[in-house]
Amino acid sequence: MEKRGAEEADELETHQPLFKILDAVHRVSHDSQLSHNSLDSDSDSSAIKALLELRTASTSILSANPDQSSLSQHLSRLSELVQERRNSKPPSYGVVSFVTRRVRSHEVSRLASEIESELNALIDRETVSNLTNSVSKLRRSSELSDEDQLLDEMFVLQNRLSRGFDIDFQHLLLKSKVFAELEWVLCNPLFSNRVREKAAVSIKELVLFNKDVFVGSVLVGGIVKALVSMGCSCSLEILSTLIKAIKSPLVDEMESCGGISKIVGYLSCDDMETRVRAMNCIMEIGYYGRKEAVEAMINGGLIKKLVELQRLEMGFGKCVARFGVQLEVGEGLRQREKRAFKQQILHKVREACVCDAESATIVAEVLWGSSPY
Known part of the structure; x- marks a missing residue:
């Protein structure tokens, strides 16, 4: 929780000037709504206070972004509307004044909404450009330094992607070629594992943001x-997520690059979490994998490893049967292939077991099935 809080604080610091403007606009709009039917001056005073903060914040940020002329004009107009609404409230509180204030309040809300959209678009552009510029500098540099900044920028991107699909943001992502930059970081062994893992998580979030657009780049x-x-446990977890998202085509790619046997090998890793993630990945491969992928696992000694894990570790109970169920209910195999692989599994189980009792137990579990993984 402390790490996540620190990352969120870094995000706020990255866009602090823009968030100040956004917060001030929110308060101006909110106070305008409160004052629709209010005869109290408190809401107006609060709006004026927010307006002063808005002017101060917008002056500093827009001076650094002279191309944001439309946003600057809208902010100036918002200031004028708030002041006009305040001036339209004479001591008599007449009908004309009331109607005028209602109209002004509506204009304030509408304009504030437009400004919020423009600010969010500006934050999106900065989020992407900051990351791509950092990676571009690293590409040209002889040393891969300042990893903390790169980590922060990838976190900001992930946080934005987690808010869901947006067509304008998608266009921005495609135009910036941020996916290719993240791929370069992930595939560069000179980066530390924490940076490569963060790049992998960002790539996963891009795929989940819009599978139709980014799946091809993964494959x-x-x-x-x-x-x-x-x-590592992180990369294996991401692989499992990508298999669920992309299904058989991703498993095909894993099989073609020799990745299936490596995943099976990770079941023998000393780290318990890595073994668990490898098991999850194998179960997903079993569900979505075609004949060649399943053959690669079985020929790579998978069943023997599963029998050993089931024998020695509580967390892998009935894992042979669970794997069999994944093949049975999965999408990657034809019915005759499923029947043939079940017989292979039974044969491999009998070879791997150390006694008849163990063999009989696991064979029965495979024949009768187990709960899907």
Whole structure:
């Protein structure tokens, strides 16, 4: 929680001037709504206070962004509207004044909404450009320094992607070629593992943001091979997520680059979390994998490893049967292939077991099935 809080604080610091303007606009709009039917001056005073803060913040940020002329004009107009609404409230509180204030309040709300959209678009552009500019500098540099800044910028991008699909943001992502920049970071072994993992998470979030757009980039590049080669719990978890999202085509790519046997090998890793993530990945491969992928797992000694894990570790109970169920209910195999692989699994189980009792137990579990993983 402390780490996440620090990352969120970094994001706020990155866009602090813009967030100040956004906050002030929110308060102006909110106070305008409160004063629709109010005869109290408190709401107006609050709006004026927010307006003063808005002027101060907008002056500093827009001076650094002279191309934001439209936004600057809208902010100036918002200031005028708030002041006009305040001036339209004479001591008599007449009907004309009331109607005028209602109209002014509506204009304030409408204009504030437009400004919020412009500010969010500006924040989006800065989010992407900051990241791509940092990676571009690293490409030209002889040393991969300032990893903390790169980590912060990738976190900001992930946070933005988590808010869901937006067509304008998608156009911005495609135009910036940020996916290719993140792929370069992930596939570059000179970066530390924490940076490569963060790049992998960002790539995963891009795929989940819009699978139709980014799936092709995952399959044709070196992303799958890089994730498999990293062999850590984070990369294996991301692989599992990508398999769920992309399904059989991703498993095909894993099989073609020799990744299946490596995933099976990670079941023997000393780190428990890595073994668990590898198991999850294998279950997803079993569900979505075609004949060649399943053959690669079985021929790579998968069943023997599963029997050993089931024998020695509580967390892998009935894992052989669970794998069999994944093949049975999965999408990647034909019915005759499922039947053939079930017989292979039973044969491999009998070879791997150390006694008849163990063999009989696991064979029965496979034959009768288990709960899907």
